[in-house]
Amino acid sequence: MRVHHLNCGSLRTIPLLGAGAGAGAGAGRAEAGPAPELPAVCHCLLIETPSDGLVLVDTGIGTDDVRRDGRTLGADWLAHARPALDPEESALRQIRRLGHDPRDVRHVLLTHLHRDHTGGLPDFPHATVHAHPAELSAAGDPSAPHHARTLASFMPAHRAHGPRLTPARTEPGTTWFGFTDLARPEGLAADGLLFVPLPGHSAGHSGVAVRRADGRWLLHAGDAYMYHGELAATPPLPHPVLDPVQQGAQVAPDARLDTLGRLRALYREHAGEVDVFSAHDPWEFARPR
Numbered sequence: 660m661r662v663h664h665l666n667c668g669s670l671r672t673i674p675l676l677g678a679g680a681g682a683g684a685g686a687g688r689a690e691a692g693p694a695p696e697l698p699a700v701c702h703c704l705l706i707e708t709p710s711d712g713l714v715l716v717d718t719g720i721g722t723d724d725v726r727r728d729g730r731t732l733g734a735d736w737l738a739h740a741r742p743a744l745d746p747e748e749s750a751l752r753q754i755r756r757l758g759h760d761p762r763d764v765r766h767v768l769l770t771h772l773h774r775d776h777t778g779g780l781p782d783f784p785h786a787t788v789h790a791h792p793a794e795l796s797a798a799g800d801p802s803a804p805h806h807a808r809t810l811a812s813f814m815p816a817h818r819a820h821g822p823r824l825t826p827a828r829t830e831p832g833t834t835w836f837g838f839t840d841l842a843r844p845e846g847l848a849a850d851g852l853l854f855v856p857l858p859g860h861s862a863g864h865s866g867v868a869v870r871r872a873d874g875r876w877l878l879h880a881g882d883a884y885m886y887h888g889e890l891a892a893t894p895p896l897p898h899p900v901l902d903p904v905q906q907g908a909q910v911a912p913d914a915r916l917d918t919l920g921r922l923r924a925l926y927r928e929h930a931g932e933v934d935v936f937s938a939h940d941p942w943e944f945a946r947p948r
Contacts (some may be wrong), residue, residue, distance in 0.1 A: 660851060662869060662877060663757065666944055667719020667750045667779060668701035671741040673900045675942065676888055682729075695939035698743065699901070700775070701775050702800075703750060704879055705757070707868060710848040712765035715750060715786070716867045716879050717938065718779025722749045723816060731816035732774050738773070738896040750761030751782040761875040768844055768852065770881030771861040772798055772813040772936065773908070784820045789844035791854050792826035801823075805862040805910045812908075827854045827865075835868060836929055837921060857883040857922070859915025860908060868933075878925070881910070883918050885939050890926040895919065901939065 685777055697900040701719035708714055720732070725744045729737045746752060754761050764783045769776060769790040778786060797809035827842035835841055842854035842865065851870030857896050858864055860882045885905055888896030897905070909915045926935055936943040 660709070660849065660869065660872065661916070662871065663705040665719070665750060665753050665942065666700040666705045666746055666819065667717070667747060667753070668775060669743040669745065670699040670701070670775075670939065671739075671900070672696050672698050673898065676886075676896060676898065691807060693942050693945075698742075698937045699939045700941045700944045702879070702936060702938050702940075702944050703779075704867070704869065704877070705750070705754060705759075706852075708847075710847050712763045713754070713759060714766045714768065714847070714849075714852065715764050715779075715783065716768045716869070717770055717776045717881070718750050718767060719776065720744070720749065721779035721782050721817070722746055723781050724778045725749065727816075731814055732778070733814065734737055736774060742775075744756070749782065750779045760850070766844065766847060768854070768867050769794070769824060770867060770879060771864045772809060772860065774812055774814045774817065775881070776938065777813060777817040780817050780822050781820050784822070786823070787846060788822045788824050789827050789854075790824065791842055791856065791863035791865040792829060794861060794864070794865070795824050795826050798860030803862070809862050817826055832943070836925055837878075838925075857918045859883070859911045859913075859918050860905070862910055876933045878933055880922060880935055880937050882938055883915070883922060884937050887938075887940050887943055889919060890923050890935070895923065 675682040704716035724731045725746045760833050764786050767786045767788045797805045798801045825845050829842045833841040838855045853868040854865040855868050857866045866878050866880045885901040886898035
């Protein structure tokens, strides 16, 4: 599978924390060092598969969000995140520039249902949209835990077209580098795509693991952490701009911290086997792969 890394929405500019640059921030940029300030990103993946067409992991900010000047995203979020609202950053436009037909995006895998991850869904109305069943249950079942918070972040404009929401198939007891109870998207022939539960940030928050042709794995960790210093620095170094967002969004603080600890172990113990990155860290996005 060929994987493209896309920034589907530049957000407010944030500074690099000098003491927390870590090994991951400046890899491949040793002469000049990592940029001291960069816009936060909405890191998405476009995967070319041999049998399932194009697969998109998260969708970032969509063309309708841009066309409506961000009003679809909510005033409070808009004021804090300060998105660039550049139509050329939409997944739709980037897929076309890569020479693909957006109609070939047959599947979308979502780490979770927050607005900066679902904005592009209306651009691919024909796609099957996969997420962890706990995340979809929280959105659709008024009796489910965290229903109100989940629905408040899954913006009406992003679901008004009636996306084909499909719960991943859970596989209790399965393991992946110490993470357990994996889930698989239904209806895909490729076996190198997994949902890895990373609880705490949302009701059914999950990372998406992608196995490359060379056997190495990518792990899109969504919002399980937001700054590379949380994995690379000791003690963990959260970002003063991004951490309040994380604190405000989390549904289970203890579970989120446990997830962070397991991701730190993955980062340190399996660096040669897994490339882990989060959704919004611009230095991770800039890192060559």
